[in-house]
Amino acid sequence: MLRRSVAVELEVTRELNKLLYSVESVYLNIVREVVEYAVANNVTGANQLQRLFYSRYRLEYQGLHSHLVIQAIKQASEIAKSFIARRRKSLVNKPYPEVKTVSIRFDETTWNYEQFVKSITPVRLSLSLLGGRREVWLRPHKRFWQYWWRVLSGEAELASTLMIKRKLNKWYAIFIFELRPREEEPKSIIAFDINENTVAVGKINIKTTVNKVANWNRQYATPQLYSIRTDFGRLARRYEAIRNKIIEKLKPRFALPSGNYVNVTNTREFRKQVRKLRERDRKVGRVRQIANELTKTPAIIITEELGENPQESMIDGIGKDELRHRIKQTPFKSIEEAVVDKALEHGSKLFHVSSYRNSRICPVHFTKLERTDDWHVLKCPLGHYVHRDYASVTNMLWKITPKAWTKGVWWSLKGLSRNMNWRKHEDESNPLIPHSIVQYLRAILKTFTASEQSPAMPARGKPMNSTRYKMKVAARKPPKKRRRSASPHPLIPLLPLGCHGYL
Template identity: 75%
Template sequence: MLCRSVAVELEVAKELNKLLYSVESAYLNIVREVVEYAVTNNVTSATQLQGLFYSRYRLEYPGLHSHLIIQAIRQAVQIAKSFMERKKRGLASKPYPEVKAVSIRFDETAWNYKEFAKSVAPVRLSLPLLGERREVWLRLHKRFWQYWWRVLNGEARLASTLIIKRRMNKWYAIFIFKLKPREEEPKSVIAFDINENTVAVGRIDIETTVGKVVGWNRRYATPQLYEIRTDFGRLARRYEKIRNAIIERLKPHFALPSGNYVNVTNTREYRKRVRMLREGRRKDGRIKHVANELTKTPAIIVTEDLGEKPQESMIDGIEKNELRHCIKQTPFKALVRAVEDKALERGSKLFHVSAYRNSRICPVHFVRLRETNDWHILYCPLGHYVHRDYASVMNMAWKLTPESWTKCVWWGLRKRMDWREHEGKSNTTIPYTIVQYLHAMLKTFTASEQWPAMLARAKPMNHHRIQNEGGGEETSHTLLRQGGGQ
C-alpha cells in the first residue's frame, strides 16, 4: 500500500484557538516528561510507560481525552527510541532530546472517523477538546478531493489516525490515505539516467512505433531523446559558497584565547542560518518534478541498479574536491525512490538493469566507443559520434530484450570468460545442417525496406489492382482461359 498525506487548514475562531493551544501544551508536557524518563531509565516499552504514567496524567489533566494521553506516551516512545539509536552511533551529544513541537494525534475512537469515512462530501470534524466536543470546519482543496474520489471508487482507504498540527499560527488537519497500486497497460518504454545536472531520458511510444513500422516499413524505431535539467551540481556549488561565507562571518564570535576557532558548524547560530537557506526543499521540489514528468502516462520505466552507495563508486579516482562534493550532494537514490513510488501510484512499472558499461557501448553497432576531447561525446569506430548519456539510456532499453546479453556486453564477456578458445567449434548437441538451415532462413526473412516486419505479405488479388499493373480490362478468368487455350 502507498501512503499519501494531505494537509487541510482548519477554520479556527478565537475561542477554539485557545482550546487547541491548551491541548497542545498539555500534550507537549506529557511527551517531554515521558521522553526524559524513558531515556534516563532506558525504558522503551509503551505498555510499561503507560502503566507508570497514565493514571498520573488522568489526574493532572482531567479534561484531556484518555486516548490523547495514550497517543502522547506512544509518541514519546518513538522519540526516545530514535534518540537512543542516534546516541549509540555518536550523533547525539545531549543527555536527552529536546522536544520543541509535537503533532497531536487522534486515534479512531477520539474523532468521528466512521462518520467521516462514510460521508460522500466530508466538510467538518468532531474533536474532543478539554472535556467537550467541538465541531471544526475544514477548508478543503483540490488535492484532498482527488484522493477522496479514489476513496469513493475503492482505490484508496482513509487511515484511522488524524493528526492536528500548528504551523505559523495556523492549524492543519493531516489526513493519511492508503492507496492501492494501479495496474495499467503500458503505453511507452522510458529509460532514464541520472547525472550531475541533468536527467537523460529515452522514450519509445509503443502505439505510434507499431503504427510507423506497419505504415512506413521501418526496420528500426527512433526513440525520443531529451534531457530534464535539475542543476543539482550547480545548486551544491552555490550553497557551498554561501555556507563558507556564513562560517567566515561567524568565526570572530567563536575565537579562543589560543588563537584557534571553535567548530562553527556545531553552533546554534550556524544551524539557524543554514536552516533558512531551504536547500533540502529545493532538492525535493526538483525530485518531485522529475518523478512527475517520467510517470505522466503508464509506462515501462528502466534505470540502472545504483547499489547502496552510488556516490562512493562515482567519486573514486576523482581528485577535484569541488566535483567530488557535487557528486556527493546529488540525490541519486532519492530520485529513484520518488520515481518508483510515483510509478506504483500511476500504473507504471520500474525495472533495474545492470550498470555495466552502459555509456561505453554504441547502441547501434554494439562496439566499444572511443574517447574524444569532449567528455560527453564519444566516437564509434564505424564512423559516427555518440552522446554518452543518450547511449546509456538506449543500452538500458536494449537490456530489456532477450538478446541483450550478447549485444550490450559481448565484447566484455569474450575477454572475461576466455571464449577465444571455443571459437570455431560447433555444438555437438545440434546438427550442423540444422544450424545452416536456420541461418539461411533468418537471413532470408530479415525485414528490409521492401519487406516490412510482418508475418506475411500477399500479392494483390483484386482485378482492379491488376488493371493498375498493366492488366487492362481483362479479368483473371479471361487470362486463365487464354492460358489454357494456348
C-alpha cells in the same frame, strides 16, 4: 499499500483556538516528560511506559480524553527509540532529545471517523477537546478531493488516525490515505540515467512502434531522446560558496586564545543562518518534479542498478574536493525511490539493468567509443559522434530485448543474475547462447556485407555469357546430379536445433 498525507486548513474561531492551544500544551508536556524518563532509564516500550504514566496523567489532566494520553505516550516512545538509535551511532551530542513541537494524534474514538467516512462530501470534524466534543469546519482543496474520489471509488482507504498540527498560527488537519497500487497496461518504455546536472531520458511509444505505423514511418521506431535539467551540481556549488562566506563571517566570534578557531559548523549561529537557505527544500522539489515527469503515463521504466551508496564508488579516484562534494550532493537514491513510489501510484513498474558499459558502447554499431575533447561527446570508430548520456539510455533499452542478438555481447539481464560479477566473466562466453552461435553470427556480419558500389547488394556476380550460348550448352549435356551435403555451405557449420530464433 501506498500512503499519502494531505493537510487541510481548519476554520478556527477565537474560543476554539484557545482550546486547541491548551490541548497542545498539555500534550507537549506529556511527551517531553515521558521522553526524558524513557531515555534516562532506557525504557522504550510503549506498553511499559503506559503502565507507568497513564494513571498519573489521567488524575492530573482530568478534562483530557484518555486516548489522547495514550497517543502522547506512544509518540514519546517512538521519539525515545529514534534518539537512542542515533546515540548508538554517535549522531547526537545531547543527553536527551529536545521536543519543541508535536502533532496531536486523534484515533478513531476521539473524532468522528465513521461518520466522516460515510459522508460523500465531508466538510467538518468533531474533535474531543477539553470539556467535550467540538465541531470544526474544513477548507478542502483540490488535492484532498482527488484522494477522496479514490476513497469513494474503492481505490483508497482513509486511515483512522487524524493529526492536528499548528504552523504559523494556523491549524491544519492531516489526513492519511492508503492507496492500492494500480495495474494498467503500459503505454511506453522509458529509460533514464541520472547525472550531475541533468537526467537523460529515452522514451519509446509501444503503440506506434509495434503497430503498422512503424512500417511506413520509421521515425516512430526511433527512441525519443531528451534531458531534464536539474542543476544539482550547480546548486551544490552555490550553497557551498554561501556556507564558506558564513563561516568566514562568524570565525572572529569563535577565536581561541591560542589563535585557532572553534568548529563554526557546530555552533547554533551557523545552523540558524544555514537553515534559512532552504537547500533541502529545493532538492526535494526537483526530485518530485523528475518523478512526476517520468510517471505521467503507465510505462515500463528502466534504470541502472546503483547499489546502496552509489556516490562512494563514483568519487573513488577523484582528487578534487569540489567535484567530490558535488557528486556527494547529487540525490541518486532519492530520485530512484521517488520514481518507484510514483510508479506504483500511476500503474508503472520499475526494472533495473546492469550499469556495465552503458555509456562506453555505441548503441548503433556496438563498438567501443573513443574519447574527444568534450566530456559528454564521444566518437564511434565508424565515423560518427555520440552523446554519452543518450548512448547510456539507448543501451539500457537494448538490454531489455529478450531475443536480440545483442545478448551475445551484453550477457544476461541484471534481473537473471543479480549478484553476477560482470568484469570477472568479460572474456568468457555467454551462458545463455552457445559460443559457436556467437561466432557464426560474427562471421555472417563480416562476410555478407553490402557492397560499397551502388546499388548495394549482398554479393556481386561476374558478367554471364550470352543467352544463346547458355541454351546450347544446356541442350548438349544433360544436367548432373548434385550431392546433397550435410551443410548448405561447406564452410558454415550446422546450427543446433532451437537456435534459429536468434537469427
